Amino acid sequence: MNRITRRIGLVSLALAGLTAFSVQAQDYPSKPIKIIAPFPVGTGPDANTREIALELSKVLGQTVVVENRPGAASMIGMEVGSKAVADGYTLVMGSTTSLSVVPNLYSKVPYKVGDFTPISVVGLLNTALTANANVPEKTAKELIERLKKQPGSVTAATSGVGSYSHLAGEWFAANAGVKFNFVPYNTTSPYADLLAGQVNVIFDALPAAIGNVKAGKLKILALTGKTRHPNFPDIPTFAEAGLSDYSPTAWIGLFAPAATPAPIVAKLADAMQKAAAQNPELIDKWRAYGGELKAQTPAEFAAFLKTDNQLWGQTIRGAGIKLD
Numbered sequence: 001m002n003r004i005t006r007r008i009g010l011v012s013l014a015l016a017g018l019t020a021f022s023v024q025a026q027d028y029p030s031k032p033i034k035i036i037a038p039f040p041v042g043t044g045p046d047a048n049t050r051e052i053a054l055e056l057s058k059v060l061g062q063t064v065v066v067e068n069r070p071g072a073a074s075m076i077g078m079e080v081g082s083k084a085v086a087d088g089y090t091l092v093m094g095s096t097t098s099l100s101v102v103p104n105l106y107s108k109v110p111y112k113v114g115d116f117t118p119i120s121v122v123g124l125l126n127t128a129l130t131a132n133a134n135v136p137e138k139t140a141k142e143l144i145e146r147l148k149k150q151p152g153s154v155t156a157a158t159s160g161v162g163s164y165s166h167l168a169g170e171w172f173a174a175n176a177g178v179k180f181n182f183v184p185y186n187t188t189s190p191y192a193d194l195l196a197g198q199v200n201v202i203f204d205a206l207p208a209a210i211g212n213v214k215a216g217k218l219k220i221l222a223l224t225g226k227t228r229h230p231n232f233p234d235i236p237t238f239a240e241a242g243l244s245d246y247s248p249t250a251w252i253g254l255f256a257p258a259a260t261p262a263p264i265v266a267k268l269a270d271a272m273q274k275a276a277a278q279n280p281e282l283i284d285k286w287r288a289y290g291g292e293l294k295a296q297t298p299a300e301f302a303a304f305l306k307t308d309n310q311l312w313g314q315t316i317r318g319a320g321i322k323l324d
Contacts, residue, residue, distance in 0.1 A: 077098075085257070101164070119298060121251055130194070154200045269298050
C-alpha cells in the first residue's frame with residue numbers, strides 16, 4: 001500500500017467514525033438515561049437532581065432515572081460515573097464538593113476532573129453568612145469590624161473540618177484578615193446549636209437556614225453575588241463589606257464520562273438549556289432560597305469549573321488543610 005492509498009484509507013475511517021457518531025446522536029436517546037447522584041436520598045442535592053431529571057425527561061422524550069451512590073465525600077458515586085460506558089446513557093451529577101473541593105482536599109482521589117466531560121451547570125446557590133438572631137451585628141461589615149478589635153470572639157459552626165461551611169468560613173477569614181473560633185459538628189447538624197445561640201454564625205448555602213430566617217430565629221448578614229439577590233433586596237452582598245473576591249458558590253452540574261461522543265454531549269447540552277428554562281415553578285423555587293436554576297454551554301461550564309477549582313484550591317492550601 002503506497003502512502004497516498006494509506007492516507008485515503010485513514011481519511012475514510014475517520015469519516016466513517018464521524019458518520020457513525022452522527023447517526024448515533026440522531027438516534028439518541030433510544031432508551032432510558034441514568035444520572036448517578038453521589039448524594040444521600042432526601043438531601044437537597046438529591047432533590048435537585050430528581051427535579052432536573054424530570055425536566056430532561058420531558059425534553060428528551062425518554063425516562064431519566066436517578067441512582068444514588070453516596071459516600072466518601074461523593075467519591076464513591078463520582079468514581080462509578082467516571083468508569084461508566086461513554087455512550088450518553090450514564091451521566092453523573094457533580095458538585096462543588098466532588099470536583100472543586102475533594103480534588104484539592106485529599107491526596108488520593110479515585111477519579112480526576114479530566115475523567116468527565118462537562119455538559120452544563122444545573123443550578124447555583126449563593127452562600128450566606130447566617131447568624132443567631134441575638135448576634136448584635138447586622139451586616140458582615142460590622143462583624144469584620146468586631147473581629148478586627150476582638151480576634152476569635154465569634155464562634156463559627158461548621159459541618160466538620162474540610163466541609164463546605166468550614167472552607168467558606170476560612171475563605172472569608174483570609175479575605176477579611178480576621179480569625180474565627182471554628183466549631184466542627186462532624187456527626188450532627190450545627191443548626192440546633194446556632195438556633196440556641198451556642199454558636200454565633202455559619203457560612204452555608206442559604207436553603208438550610210431559610211425557614212428559620214423567615215421565622216426570625218436566624219438572620220443573614222451577607223450573601224454572595226455581584227448584586228443583591230432579587231428575592232432578598234435588603235441583604236447586602238459580601239462585596240459591600242469590602243470582599244469583592246469572596247465568591248464561594250454551591251453548585252451542581254451534569255457531566256458525562258470523558259470519552260462520550262461530542263454530538264451526544266451537544267444534544268444533552270441543548271436539552272439542559274430547555275430543561276432549565278421550561279418550568280417557571282422550579283425556577284421560582286430556586287430563587288426563593290437564594291439560588292438560580294440555569295444552564296451553560298459545555299465550554300462555559302468547563303471555564304466555570306476551572307476557575308471554581310482554582311479558587312477552592314487556593315483557600316484549602318492557604319488554610320493548610322489536607323485530609324487523607
